Amino acid sequence: MPRYIVRRLLALIPVILGLTLVIFLLVNVIPGDTARLIAGEYADEATVEQIRTTMGLDKPILVQYGNYLLDLVQGDLGRSYQTHRPVLEEILTVFPKTIQLAVTTEVISIVVGLFLGMSAAVRRGSLFDRGITMFGVLGLSIPQFWFALILQLVLAVKFGWLPPSGYQGGFDIYIILPAITLGIPSAGMMARISRSAFLEVLPQNYIRTARAKGLQEKSVIWKHALKNALIPVLSLVGTDMSRLLTGTMIVESVFSWPGIGKYGYDALFYKDMPALQATVLVLAVSICLVNLAVDVLYAAADPRVRYH
Amino acid sequence: MLHSVKTRLFAAALCGAMLLTTACGGSAAGGTGPAAASGAGNASTASSGTAGTGETDGPKYGGTLTTYTSADPKSFDPAALSAWDQTIVAANILEGLVRLNPEGNTIEPGIAKSWEPSEDGTVWTFHLRDAKFHNGRVVTAQDFKYSFERVANPQTASPAAWMLNKLQGFAEYTAGSASEISGIKVVDDHTLELTLTESYAPFVSMLSSAALAVVPQEAVEEFGDDFGQHVVAAGPFTVGQWNFNQDLTINAFEDYWAGRPYLDSVKFKVINDENTRIVEFDAGTLDVAWITPAHYDRLTSDPRYANSIGRADTLHTSFLMFNMEKEPFASNKALREAVLYALDTQAVIDMLQARASVANVLLPSGMLGSGDPATTPPYDVEKAKAKMAEAGYADGLPQAFEVITPAWNNNIKILEIYQQNLKEIGINIEIKALENSAYNEARDSGQFEIAWGNIVATYPDSDAMFYPLLHSDNIGAAGNYARYSNPEVDALIEQARASTDDNERASLYQQIEQLVLEDLPYTYLTHNIYVDICQPFVQDYCPSALDVSTYHRVWLDK
Numbered sequence: 001m002p003r004y005i006v007r008r009l010l011a012l013i014p015v016i017l018g019l020t021l022v023i024f025l026l027v028n029v030i031p032g033d034t035a036r037l038i039a040g041e042y043a044d045e046a047t048v049e050q051i052r053t054t055m056g057l058d059k060p061i062l063v064q065y066g067n068y069l070l071d072l073v074q075g076d077l078g079r080s081y082q083t084h085r086p087v088l089e090e091i092l093t094v095f096p097k098t099i100q101l102a103v104t105t106e107v108i109s110i111v112v113g114l115f116l117g118m119s120a121a122v123r124r125g126s127l128f129d130r131g132i133t134m135f136g137v138l139g140l141s142i143p144q145f146w147f148a149l150i151l152q153l154v155l156a157v158k159f160g161w162l163p164p165s166g167y168q169g170g171f172d173i174y175i176i177l178p179a180i181t182l183g184i185p186s187a188g189m190m191a192r193i194s195r196s197a198f199l200e201v202l203p204q205n206y207i208r209t210a211r212a213k214g215l216q217e218k219s220v221i222w223k224h225a226l227k228n229a230l231i232p233v234l235s236l237v238g239t240d241m242s243r244l245l246t247g248t249m250i251v252e253s254v255f256s257w258p259g260i261g262k263y264g265y266d267a268l269f270y271k272d273m274p275a276l277q278a279t280v281l282v283l284a285v286s287i288c289l290v291n292l293a294v295d296v297l298y299a300a301a302d303p304r305v306r307y308h
Numbered sequence: 309m310l311h312s313v314k315t316r317l318f319a320a321a322l323c324g325a326m327l328l329t330t331a332c333g334g335s336a337a338g339g340t341g342p343a344a345a346s347g348a349g350n351a352s353t354a355s356s357g358t359a360g361t362g363e364t365d366g367p368k369y370g371g372t373l374t375t376y377t378s379a380d381p382k383s384f385d386p387a388a389l390s391a392w393d394q395t396i397v398a399a400n401i402l403e404g405l406v407r408l409n410p411e412g413n414t415i416e417p418g419i420a421k422s423w424e425p426s427e428d429g430t431v432w433t434f435h436l437r438d439a440k441f442h443n444g445r446v447v448t449a450q451d452f453k454y455s456f457e458r459v460a461n462p463q464t465a466s467p468a469a470w471m472l473n474k475l476q477g478f479a480e481y482t483a484g485s486a487s488e489i490s491g492i493k494v495v496d497d498h499t500l501e502l503t504l505t506e507s508y509a510p511f512v513s514m515l516s517s518a519a520l521a522v523v524p525q526e527a528v529e530e531f532g533d534d535f536g537q538h539v540v541a542a543g544p545f546t547v548g549q550w551n552f553n554q555d556l557t558i559n560a561f562e563d564y565w566a567g568r569p570y571l572d573s574v575k576f577k578v579i580n581d582e583n584t585r586i587v588e589f590d591a592g593t594l595d596v597a598w599i600t601p602a603h604y605d606r607l608t609s610d611p612r613y614a615n616s617i618g619r620a621d622t623l624h625t626s627f628l629m630f631n632m633e634k635e636p637f638a639s640n641k642a643l644r645e646a647v648l649y650a651l652d653t654q655a656v657i658d659m660l661q662a663r664a665s666v667a668n669v670l671l672p673s674g675m676l677g678s679g680d681p682a683t684t685p686p687y688d689v690e691k692a693k694a695k696m697a698e699a700g701y702a703d704g705l706p707q708a709f710e711v712i713t714p715a716w717n718n719n720i721k722i723l724e725i726y727q728q729n730l731k732e733i734g735i736n737i738e739i740k741a742l743e744n745s746a747y748n749e750a751r752d753s754g755q756f757e758i759a760w761g762n763i764v765a766t767y768p769d770s771d772a773m774f775y776p777l778l779h780s781d782n783i784g785a786a787g788n789y790a791r792y793s794n795p796e797v798d799a800l801i802e803q804a805r806a807s808t809d810d811n812e813r814a815s816l817y818q819q820i821e822q823l824v825l826e827d828l829p830y831t832y833l834t835h836n837i838y839v840d841i842c843q844p845f846v847q848d849y850c851p852s853a854l855d856v857s858t859y860h861r862v863w864l865d866k
Contacts, residue, residue: 030745036785037745038390038465047470050462050482082391083382084533093552152587164587165579167554253580258380258553262580266379270391271745 004299008292016285020072023280024065027273037271038081068277077281078274080267087278091260095282098252098259100170102244105182106237112183113190114233118221120191121198132191139188148181148254165256178255182248186240193236197229204228230301238294242287369570371864372557373846375596375857376579376588380553383536386521387459387466392855395518397576399856400558402521403543405434405452405500406512412853413623413674413768415516419447419542419565420500429507429808434500439565441524442546449500453492454525457481460489468519471767474511476503507806509813513769518856544569544860553578570863595843596857604661607841616842620851621674623765625667625773627830628711628726629790634757642699644828647758649692650733653685653833656722664834669821670763670777672835674853676770676810677817692733704734712750713760715741722833723760752785761789761830768854770817771805778824792829 035052052058056067071078077087120132155177156164168174201207202225210220249261260279267275377393384398407418420434439447456475459466462482472478476491491503504511514520527540539547544566545558556576560569577594579585586603588594599607599617607613628651630637630644637643657664666685671678696702713719723739730737737758742750751759765772776787779801783791797820804816824830840851845866851857 033749039467039470047462047473047482051465054462054465079533080382082388083536084385084388085383085537090552149583149587152584157587157590160591164591164593165581165584166577166593167551254584256554256577256579256581256584258551258578262379262553262578265580269379269744 001299005292005296008295012288012292015288019284020069020281021065023277023284024068025061027277027280028061028064030268030271034081034271034273077278080275081272082270082275087274090263090275091278091282094258094263095260095286097167097170097257098245098248098261101175101178101182101248101252101257101259102241104171104175105179105186105244106241108179109183109186109190109240110233110237113187114194116187116191117194117196118198118226118229120195121202122221124199129195132195136188136192136195139184139186139191142184144181144185145250145254147184148177148251151177151181152254165254167256167258174255178248178251178257181251181255182244186244189240190233190236194229194233197232198225201225201229227301231298234294234297234301238291241290245286245290246283367570367847367861367863368865369568369863370572371866372573372575373571373595373859373862373864374575374577374593375859376585376594377556377576378578378580378582380578381556381576384539384541384547385536386455386519386523386541387464387468388536389519390467396856397556397558398518398521399543399858400545400574400860401539401543401547402518402523402541403439404517404521405436405515408516408768408852408854408856412620412856414676415513415768418516419522423512425507425808429509429806430504432502432504432512433495434502436498436500437565439542440563441522441527441542442540442561443524443527444563445524445526446497447522447524447542448497449494450497451522451524452500453488453494455522456492456520457489458523458528459519466519468517471514471517471520474504474506474508476505478505507808509805509808510767510769510771510775513767513772517767544858545574548573564860566860569860571859574859589841589843592843595846596849597841599839599841601661604663604839608839612844613841616844616846618840618842618849618851620838620840620853620855621665621672622836622838622855623672623675623768623773623853624762624836625670625672626664626760626762626833626836627667628833629759629761629830630828631754631757631759631791632793632829633754633791636705637757640699641828642695643701643705644831646692646695646699646701646733647730647735648828648831649686649688649695650729650735651685651726651831651833652687652729654687655725657834659721659725660718660834663837663839665837667832667835670773670824670830670832671770671817671821672853675765675768675773677814677821678770679818689732696733696735701734705736708736708738709757710740711737711758711760712740712742712747712756714744714747719760748785751789754784754789754791759789763787765854770813771801774801774817774820775805777830778820790829792824792827794823794827797823797827 035048035055035057039048039051056064068078075088077091079085080087080090083090116132116135120129123129152164155162162173162176166174207220207225210224211217248257248259249265251257252259252261253265260283264276264279266272267279377397379391379393381394381397383394384401386398386402389395389398403418405418405420405423406415408414409416419436419439421437423432423434425432436447436449441447456472458464460469460472460478460481462469469482472489475489477486477489478491480486481489493501493503495501521541521543523539523541527538528535531538537550544561544564546561548557548559550556555578557573558576559573560571562568577588579588579594582598582600585594585597586600589597608617628647632638653666657666666682668682668685669679673681696704711723713723720739720741727737727739750756751761763773763777776782778788778792778797780788780793780798782788783793800816800820800823804813804820807813807816838851838855840849842849845864847863847865849857849862
C-alpha cells in the first residue's frame with residue numbers, strides 16, 4: 001500500500017508541471033494590460049512603461065514562465081499586485097475556510113445521502129423509495145442561487161433564527177445555511193447513487209448466503225452490503241469534493257463566506273495575476289489530491305485495485 | 309446581478325484613490341468636534357440628500373455602525389489604493405493636505421488649514437495645523453515630503469504617482485537622476501511649499517485624494533511590506549480588528565484634529581452579493597445598503613425609511629461616443645446629430661428608477677462651470693430623421709454597427725432602448741457586451757465606430773472631466789476614447805487648467821462645452837445618482853458624490 005501511494009504521488013509531478021504551464025498561459029491571454037491597470041487609468045505612457053519594466057512584464061512570455069516556475073519550486077507563489085503581500089499567505093487564510101465548508105457539507109451529505117439511499121433500496125418500490133428518488137432529482141435541479149435566497153429570507157429575515165450571511169470562525173451557526181445550500185444537491189446525488197449501488201449488491205449470492213445463515217437484516221446491510229456498495233459512492237465523493245472546492249463561488253458570494261472562490265473572483269476582477277494563478281493552481285492541485293485520496297480509498301475498499 | 313457592484317468598482321477604478329469627505333449638511337469644516345451635524349439632515353429632497361433627520365437633542369457619541377465593502381480592502385497603504393473597496397474605507401483612515409467638502413464636489417481644508425498660490429500660479433504654500441498621527445506624533449511638513457516622494461517613487465508602483473507629475477523635479481526623481489523632488493520644499497515644520505512646472509489649478513483638488521495622504525516614515529519602515537495592513541495615518545479613524553475577507557473594524561481616533569468622531573467604531577462586512585446586503589439590511593444586521601433595483605420600490609415607499617434614504621449626484625457622465633477616426637461617423641456631422649436627436653434618454657432614466665439625471669453637457673451639476681442642470685434630453689425623432697436625410701442616409705445606413713459596452717446588466721438594458729431608438733431612424737446597432745478588460749482594450753485602441761462609455765472625475769475639479777476626455781494629448785487609453793482632436797478645445801482646456809481665477813475658468817469651461825456640442829464626438833446621456841438606505845437610527849449619513857462615504861460625522865440615535 002505505501003508503495004502504491006508513493007507511485008501515485010510521483011505520477012502527480014508531471015501533471016502539476018503541465019498544469020502550471022497551462023495556467024500561466026491562460027492567465028496571460030486574458031485581455032487587458034496589467035501595467036496599465038496598476039498604473040491607473042490616466043497614467044502617462046512613461047509611468048506605465050516604468051511599471052512594466054520594474055515588474056518584468058516586458059520580458060518574453062517564456063522567460064516570465066521560467067521565472068514563475070523558479071519561484072514556485074522555492075514555495076514562492078508571488079506577491080499580490082494589490083496587497084504587495086505573498087499570495088501563499090493569503091491563500092492559506094482563505095483556502096481552509098473553503099475546505100471547512102466543503103468537508104462539512106460532504107460529511108453531512110454522505111451521512112444523509114447514504115442513509116436515505118440505503119433505506120430506499122431496502123424498501124424498493126415503496127412510497128418512501130419514490131420520495132427519496134424525487135428528493136434526489138429535486139436536490140439536483142433546484143437553482144442554488146434561488147434556494148440560498150429562500151433560505152435567507154425564511155430562516156434569517158422572517159424567523160430570525162440564523163444569521164443571513166457571514167463567517168465567525170467556522171463550525172457555528174454561520175455554516176448552517178451555506179452547508180444546506182451546497183449539501184442538498186450533494187445529498188440528493190448521494191442518495192440516488194447509493195440506492196442503485198445497494199440495489200446492485202442486494203441480489204448478490206453472498207447476501208443471500210448471509211441471510212440464509214440467519215444473520216439479522218441489520219447486520220447483512222451494514223456488514224456485508226455496505227462495504228461493497230461503497231465503491232460507486234466513493235467515486236461520487238471524489239467528484240463531489242472537487243465540485244465543492246471549486247464550485248462554491250456563488251454560495252460563498254451569497255453567504256459572504258470568505259473562502260477561495262471569493263478570493264479568486266476578486267483576483268480575476270482586479271487582474272491580480274499572481275493571486276489568480278495561485279488560486280487556480282492550488283485548486284487544481286487539490287483536485288489532484290482529492291482524486292488521489294479517492295484512489296487510495298478504492299484500494300482500501302477493494303484490494304484488487306492495488307495490483308493493477 | 310453584480311452589475312452595480314461592477315459599476316461602482318469601475319467607477320472607483322477610474323476614481324483612483326479618493327478622498328476625505330465629511331457628512332452632508334454639517335456646516336463647520338474645522339474647529340473642534342465633529343461639529344454642527346445636528347438638525348442638518350433635511351433628507352432626500354435636496355439633490356445631495358442626507359439620510360436621517362431625527363427629532364433629537366443633537367448628536368450622541370458612541371456605538372458601532374455596520375456597513376459593507378464588496379471585497380476585502382486588502383491594503384490601506386495610500387500608495388497601493390486603487391479599488392473602490394479600498395477607497396471607501398481609506399477615506400476614513402487617511403488624510404492629506406486637503407479633503408472633500410460634504411457634498412463631495414469641491415475641497416476644504418484638511419491637515420493644511422490654509423494655502424495660497426503665488427502670483428503666477430506655480431508655487432503653492434500650505435500652512436499645516438497641529439494634527440497628530442495615529443501613533444501620537446505630530447504631523448510635520450517633512451512627513452508630506454516623505455509621503456509624496458514615496459508615492460512618486462517608481463519602486464513603489466503607486467497608481468497615483470501621475471498626480472504628482474506637475475511637481476518641479478518629478479521627472480528627474482522618477483528617472484533616478486535626483487534623490488529628491490526639488491519642487492517639494494519644507495519651509496518649517498508647519499509650512500510646505502510645492503513648486504509646479506507650470507500654473508496648474510486642479511493640483512489642489514488632486515491633493516484631496518487619499519492616495520496623497522500623509523504617513524509617518526517610521527511606521528512605513530517598521531511594517532515594511534505589511535504597512536498596508538497596519539497603516540498609521542492622520543485620519544479620523546484607526547484600523548482595528550481585521551479578519552481577512554470577512555470584516556474590518558475601524559475605531560474612533562481620539563486625537564483627530566477636528567475632534568473624535570461620534571461613532572466608537574465602524575464595522576465593514578465583506579458582502580459581495582448586493583442582494584445579500586438587502587437581506588442583511590432587512591434582518592437588521594447591516595445599517596447601510598445600496599438599494600438594488602428589485603427592492604427599490606418597496607424600500608423607498610416604506611414609511612419607516614422616509615428619512616433614511618440618501619441620494620448623491622455623482623461626478624459621473626455616461627455617453628455614446630463616435631470614433632472620430634472611422635467612417636461613416638467621423639466626417640459626417642449630420643449623422644452624429646441624428647444619433648443625438650434619436651435617443652430617448654428619458655425612457656432610460658425611467659428604466660433606471662430615476663437614479664440618473666439627463667446629461668446634455670459633460671459637467672454634472674455642482675462642478676465649476678456647470679450651468680443649470682438639464683431636465684429634458686434633446687430627443688426629437690422628426691429632427692433626427694431630417695438629420696439622417698441631411699447626412700445623405702434618408703433610407704438609413706446600409707451596414708449595422710457593433711456598439712461595445714462593458715457587460716453590466718443595466719448597460720445592456722439601456723442600450724436595448726437606444727437600439728430601438730436608432731432603428732427608428734435607420735441605424736442598426738448590435739450590442740456587444742464585453743468583459744471589463746476586453747472592453748477597455750477595444751475602447752482604448754479605437755476598435756469601434758460607436759461605443760458606450762463613461763467618465764468619473766478622478767478629483768473634484770472640472771479639469772478631471774475635460775482634460776482626459778477631450779484633450780488630444782489623451783487620445784486612446786488616457787481618456788480621449790473618441791479620438792477627438794480640436795486645437796481650439798485643446799488650447800481652452802490648457803488655458804482653464806493654468807488659470808487660478810475660478811470665474812475665468814468657469815467661463816472657459818462653458819466655451820469648451822459649446823465647442824464640443826458643435827463637434828459632437830460624444831453624445832452625453834446621463835449622470836448617475838446613488839441611492840443608499842440606512843436604518844432609521846443612523847443620523848447624518850450621506851452617500852458621497854464620489855462614492856466614498858465617510859463616517860466621522862455620522863451618529864446613532866438609539
